[in-house]
Amino acid sequence: xxxxxxxxxxxxxxxxxxxxxxxxxxxxxxxxxxxxxxxxxxxxxxxxxxxxxxxxxxxxxxxxxxxxxxxxxxxxxxxxxxxxxxxxxxxxxxxxxxxxxxxxxxxxxxxxxxxxxxxxxxxxxxxxxxxxxxxxxxxxxxxxxxxxxxxxxxxxxxxxxxxxxxxxxxxxxxxxxxxxxxxxxxxxxxxxxxxxxx
Ligand code: GRF
Numbered sequence: 659x660x661x662x663x664x665x666x667x668x669x670x671x672x673x674x675x676x677x678x679x680x681x682x683x684x685x686x687x688x689x690x691x692x693x694x695x696x697x698x699x700x701x702x703x704x705x706x707x708x709x710x711x712x713x714x715x716x717x718x719x720x721x722x723x724x725x726x727x728x729x730x731x732x733x734x735x736x737x738x739x740x741x742x743x744x745x746x747x748x749x750x751x752x753x754x755x756x757x758x759x760x761x762x763x764x765x766x767x768x769x770x771x772x773x774x775x776x777x778x779x780x781x782x783x784x785x786x787x788x789x790x791x792x793x794x795x796x797x798x799x800x801x802x803x804x805x806x807x808x809x810x811x812x813x814x815x816x817x818x819x820x821x822x823x824x825x826x827x828x829x830x831x832x833x834x835x836x837x838x839x840x841x842x843x844x845x846x847x848x849x850x851x852x853x854x855x856x
Contacts, residue, residue, distance in 0.1 A: 661685040661842035664737035666745035667692050671699025673743035673764060676831035677838060678706055684842040689735040691728070693747050709735070715747065725750025732756065741838055742796065746775060749796060759848050761796035762841065764834045766826045768792060768808055773801035778823045781813070788812050789822070791830040793837045795846075795853055804853035806846070809833050 663685045665674050678687060690703035691711045700710045711731045718724035729752035732740060742749075742763040749761065767777035769792040774780070781789040790810040797803040809829040813822060837855075846855045 661738040662688045662736060663739045663741055663838065663842070664689045664691060664732050664735050665699075665703075666690075666740065666742045667697050667699030668694055668746040669697055669699065669744050671697065671702045671744065672827060673831050673834050674699045675702050676835050677741065677743065678702065678708075680835045680839065684839050685739070688737055689732075691731055693745070699744070721750060722752075725752045729753045729756045739838065739841060741834070743834065748800060751798070754796070754798060759795055759846070762806065762834075762838065763794055763796045763801070763803070764830055765792045765794065765801050766823060766830060768810065769794060769801055769805060778826065779819050782817065782819060782822060786813065789826065791826050791833060793830075793833055795848065804848055804851050806841075806853050806855065807833050807837050 661684060665677060665687055667674050667690060674690065687708050689709045690699060691713060692700050693713060693715055695712045703710050713728045713731055715724045718727060733756055740757050740761040765777060767781055768790045772780045788810050790808055792805055792808045794805045795803040811826050811829055840855045844856050846853055
């Protein structure tokens with residue numbers, strides 16, 4: 659039986675597309691949820707006949723109501739894993755409690771450097787010569803959960819935010835698909851900060 663995964667997106671959804679296009683996936687994408695009705699990732703899911711849901715923070719009375727609605731919507735799909743693939747919101751306690759150590763995020767920097775929403779811009783502004791991407795388990799912090807895998811991308815002298823992000827995303831998509839495949843096949847153990855896929 660393939661593992662059931664739910665994917666959270668806020669934007670263009672190329673990471674989602676990579677998950678959908680993987681050959682012989684060990685998982686089935688059972689639902690795609692966004693905080694934005696205009697996220698192109700939703701269109702990509704609909705093209706595959708995958709159920710989609712929008713849970714907009716602006717439609718909720720407050721953040722805790724949004725968190726509860728998000729948890730409820732995800733639980734309805736009964737996913738084994740939840741994958742944040744370009745989801746630009748911090749998950750709340752209801753969602754985290756519903757899927758303990760079962761939520762994965764991809765981030766376009768080598769954590770713990772440059773957490774947050776502007777990782778590529780921040781790396782360029784700092785002047786680092788290498789950056790990359792990280793896939794990690796989600797905890798209550800901002801990009802602080804145990805790291806599952808990382809890939810390095812060299813920064814070129816003529817890079818701007820867009821060119822660098824595009825090169826990072828090539829690595830990010832491959833890493834995300836590979837990590838989700840391995841998680842769905844083998845699970846993972848967590849000991850403090852150390853997450854291991856056996
Ligand atoms: C990725 O780089 C992700 O890490 C970041 O936003 C980008 C999303 O890309 N948070 P896409 O929507 O999957 O194309």
